[in-house]
Amino acid sequence: MLAANRFCLVPSMGRIRTDAAEGLTSEVVRKAAQPRHSQxxxxxxxxxxxxxxxxxxAKQAAxxxxxxxxxxALFGALALMLGALAAFFAGKASAVNAPRxxxxxxxxxxxRQQAKAFLDRSWKLFG
Structure with missing residues (x-):
């Protein structure tokens, strides 16, 4: 039958009906798929x-x-410098009292020598 053959050169009524049905089906499928595509x-x-x-x-948080x-970090460095400065001046102030x-x-x-002598005498007496 020519209608069943899709590669026929002369379209028959069966082929026209098949093409129309396929076109209608594809149009229905396209219309049904449109809401899904938009969704x-x-x-x-x-x-x-x-x-x-x-x-x-994330950029704002970073x-x-x-x-x-x-x-x-800036305040930590500042505190470290102030601590070093305070240590420097404390060292300078205590260096004046070095002879004391x-x-x-x-x-x-x-x-210490007196205590050692005392302990040595105690060991001789009681040891």
């Missing part, structure tokens, strides 16, 4: 918007964190 497109737009908003929020950390500290060291050495 998918809407989901894609919503996804892209959400990703853009998330990126923007900027705020960097600002806070740099401020903390030598006298104290001499007195402590004398006391």
């Amino acid at each position: 998918v497109a809407q989901y894609q737009r919503q996804y892209k918007d959400t990703v853009a908003k998330a990126k923007e929020q 900027d705020a964190t960097a600002k806070t950390l740099s401020r903390g 500290s030598r006298d104290l060291a001499d007195r402590m050495a004398a006391r």
